[in-house]
Amino acid sequence: MRLPSFIALTRAYRRAHFDYHTPPGVDVVAKGFDAERFVERLAEAGCQAFNFFAKDVFGNCYWDTKVGNKHPHLDRDLLGEVVDAAKRRGLRVIAYYNVMDLINARKHPEWRHVGHPAVPGSEGEYICLNSPWIEEVFIPELRELARYDLDGVFFDFLYMRQPCACKWCRESFEREAGEPFPERAEGRGWRRYIEWVRRVNDRLVETACSALHSVNPQLLVAVNWAYTPRQPGEPPECLGYLTLDVDETRCPVLEASYHAKYFDGLGRPFEVMITRFLRWWGDWGLKPLEQLLAECASIIANGGACNIGDHLYVDGGQDPAALELMSKAFKFIRAREEYLASSSVPYVAVLLSAASSWAQGRLLADDAPLRGVHLLLLESGVHHDVLLDSRLLEGLHEYRLVIVPSQRVIEPEFVDALREYVAGGGSLLVTFDSSLTDGQLGLGELLGVELESEEPLELGYIKPLDPGLVRGLPESPIFVRGKFLAVRSVEAEVLAERLEAYRPPRTGLGYEDWLGAGYGSPVEEGAAPAITIARRGKGVAAYVAADIFRTYYSYRSWAIRRLVRNLLDLLIRDKLLEVEAPPTVEVTLRRSGQRIIVHLVNWQASRSPSTPLMSEEVVPVPRVKLRLRLERRPAQVKLVPVGEAQLEWLYEDGWLEAVVEGLKIHSMIIAELAEGEGGA
Numbered sequence: 001m002r003l004p005s006f007i008a009l010t011r012a013y014r015r016a017h018f019d020y021h022t023p024p025g026v027d028v029v030a031k032g033f034d035a036e037r038f039v040e041r042l043a044e045a046g047c048q049a050f051n052f053f054a055k056d057v058f059g060n061c062y063w064d065t066k067v068g069n070k071h072p073h074l075d076r077d078l079l080g081e082v083v084d085a086a087k088r089r090g091l092r093v094i095a096y097y098n099v100m101d102l103i104n105a106r107k108h109p110e111w112r113h114v115g116h117p118a119v120p121g122s123e124g125e126y127i128c129l130n131s132p133w134i135e136e137v138f139i140p141e142l143r144e145l146a147r148y149d150l151d152g153v154f155f156d157f158l159y160m161r162q163p164c165a166c167k168w169c170r171e172s173f174e175r176e177a178g179e180p181f182p183e184r185a186e187g188r189g190w191r192r193y194i195e196w197v198r199r200v201n202d203r204l205v206e207t208a209c210s211a212l213h214s215v216n217p218q219l220l221v222a223v224n225w226a227y228t229p230r231q232p233g234e235p236p237e238c239l240g241y242l243t244l245d246v247d248e249t250r251c252p253v254l255e256a257s258y259h260a261k262y263f264d265g266l267g268r269p270f271e272v273m274i275t276r277f278l279r280w281w282g283d284w285g286l287k288p289l290e291q292l293l294a295e296c297a298s299i300i301a302n303g304g305a306c307n308i309g310d311h312l313y314v315d316g317g318q319d320p321a322a323l324e325l326m327s328k329a330f331k332f333i334r335a336r337e338e339y340l341a342s343s344s345v346p347y348v349a350v351l352l353s354a355a356s357s358w359a360q361g362r363l364l365a366d367d368a369p370l371r372g373v374h375l376l377l378l379e380s381g382v383h384h385d386v387l388l389d390s391r392l393l394e395g396l397h398e399y400r401l402v403i404v405p406s407q408r409v410i411e412p413e414f415v416d417a418l419r420e421y422v423a424g425g426g427s428l429l430v431t432f433d434s435s436l437t438d439g440q441l442g443l444g445e446l447l448g449v450e451l452e453s454e455e456p457l458e459l460g461y462i463k464p465l466d467p468g469l470v471r472g473l474p475e476s477p478i479f480v481r482g483k484f485l486a487v488r489s490v491e492a493e494v495l496a497e498r499l500e501a502y503r504p505p506r507t508g509l510g511y512e513d514w515l516g517a518g519y520g521s522p523v524e525e526g527a528a529p530a531i532t533i534a535r536r537g538k539g540v541a542a543y544v545a546a547d548i549f550r551t552y553y554s555y556r557s558w559a560i561r562r563l564v565r566n567l568l569d570l571l572i573r574d575k576l577l578e579v580e581a582p583p584t585v586e587v588t589l590r591r592s593g594q595r596i597i598v599h600l601v602n603w604q605a606s607r608s609p610s611t612p613l614m615s616e617e618v619v620p621v622p623r624v625k626l627r628l629r630l631e632r633r634p635a636q637v638k639l640v641p642v643g644e645a646q647l648e649w650l651y652e653d654g655w656l657e658a659v660v661e662g663l664k665i666h667s668m669i670i671a672e673l674a675e676g677e678g679g680a
Contacts, residue, residue: 010269012048013337014330015307020053027073033316035081039089046330049092051154052082054145059103067140069103083148092151099157100126116163118185129204130168142211152220152240159201159226209238229262229367232354232388245273248280251613253603256295258374260302265387272299275309276322288616293332294603297666300340301588301599335641339668342592345680346398347576348384356409369406372553380565381579383589389414396421401572405549406432419446423537427571432547447543448492448534455484459501461522462530466495469566477522478559482551492532499527580625596680598669621663628656636672
């Protein structure tokens with residue numbers, strides 16, 4: 001029996017995507033493509049669902065369209081052939097649709113995205129998503145596409161990622177906002193424009209869903225990069241699942257982990273797309289197998305499905321080595337599949353304030369502090385969730401610690417909730433400019449500090465005073481290559497001081513601001529609070545006056561990581577999971593019914609003078625030790641997959657103590673609890 005698309009895709013952890021952007025002048029398009037053989041090979045490789053092109057970046061359609069621009073050299077219904085072949089073999093097909101439509105942008109220059117004169121680089125040669133293209137091309141094409149026996153549609157670039165000042169955007173903004181279109185990228189008018197773009201993005205998703213569902217209500221809709229940390233918000237119900245292709249020009253394993261963790265916190269089915277390429281899209285090189293497996297491991301350890309991207313050759317053929325690589329990755333996932341349907345166990349929460357992201361005045365928000373705290377916690381072996389404020393508000397009291405990483409704008413409702421959370425026994429860690437409005441820290445009373453001034457320089461030092469913070473650190477103050485706020489303690493205990501960086505008198509000579517020339521040396525006089533802690537009711541609220549997580553993301557100081565890890569030990573008073581492992585190991589804690597699952601993901605980068613960072617061979621970790629709080633002795637504890645590493649365990653005094661030897665890339669410790677028993 002063919003399962004409904006939603007159920008089938010939710011269970012599909014092994015997915016593929018095939019790019020086929022083919023310029024109109026290519027006359028060999030699909031000449032070597034055999035739909036039956038293509039699908040047969042995917043089925044043999046273990047693929048469960050795949051994206052296939054319906055419309056490429058140029059605007060070429062790959063189905064028998066009556067309203068769109070079919071590729072001029074395509075003499076067959078390519079999409080239809082693939083859908084029919086996949087249906088016979090039980091594979092799910094998602095149609096890929098790119099909205100840039102360069103062909104129509106050239107045919108109709110009045111529909112083109114023109115950018116904003118105050119934002120350099122915002123112009124583009126693609127369609128404006130506020131133009132008549134929506135009604136005249138987009139909606140008719142989608143209704144036509146929805147008549148195929150598809151499982152869903154995957155949209156690329158269905159959001160405004162650059163500001164636009166075309167006539168359609170100007171007229172629409174002025175009609176909806178009731179004020180003139182902003183000519184400068186600043187001030188109240190610009191903030192209203194950013195808010196308007198957010199509404200436009202939501203409306204685009206609703207329009208696409210409505211057009212497709214008017215023909216086939218069962219179609220699943222996904223929008224690449226929608227509702228991610230760079231444009232956060234609650235996804236509408238009409239979206240079938242969340243998706244993005246991670247930026248592999250950074251660190252692919254880290255990117256996969258970060259975005260999977262955030263998507264998991266939205267409580268919706270999701271996939272993370274990676275590629276088989278050595279250097280992301282536009283490349284034909286093969287990624288090392290163990291690198292690809294590590295990326296898959298980070299995704300499934302955080303609750304997601306893996307979608308592996310590839311290119312078809314210009315004539316529609318496939319790279320056999322790429323298919324073999326994909327097949328090995330699918331085998332890796334299949335060996336773990338029984339234990340993947342699960343949910344994260346609440347422990348440490350990291351807040352993403354949607355209002356703070358949009359208040360930056362950028363269409364794509366800067367999420368560096370969020371990335372930094374994720375990286376630091378990951379490398380410290382601390383299980384955590386990254387949560388949108390609306391999501392965290394629902395389960396705030398389930399967490400032992402809440403971290404607010406430089407979220408300048410926090411909704412009043414959430415500020416009140418944090419006060420109640422701490423008073424009830426929760427632990428809170430706030431950094432830098434979180435809740436900073438009109439020269440005041442909105443959380444200042446809770447934190448026991450007052451703002452004196454914003455420091456202009458991005459240099460300083462933290463000198464730990466509390467013995468608990470000093471553990472494992474050198475005696476010298478810790479250099480912080482980032483911004484500080486000047487605060488004074490009102491009711492908080494000072495755990496660490498901020499030392500200023502020395503600034504030599506300037507005489508006009510070169511190199512006077514070079515760190516090796518005295519500039520940046522620590523100045524002991526006039527020390528101010530850097531880390532404070534205030535006890536409120538049954539809980540505690542700590543504050544770090546530095547932009548510590550942004551700093552860690554750009555300046556990977558092991559001392560900063562150790563300092564913050566020591567601070568976390570002071571704040572998390574009721575430990576749930578303790579891990580002894582090198583920073584290369586990511587740990588997540590999840591639950592499925594009566595199963596408690598600890599994922600261990602190991603990855604190290606090879607030497608490289610440039611990004612992206614890759615690993616040809618992941619070196620096993622000799623020993624990982626952990627302690628997990630369980631109320632009762634588990635009925636069974638095992639390591640999955642069997643035979644890839646060794647596990648020893650014992651249960652004593654409410655703790656499961658486990659040692660894993662020879663961790664290669666990914667292993668799961670499965671603790672089976674008796675029916676009705678509590679656990680993590």
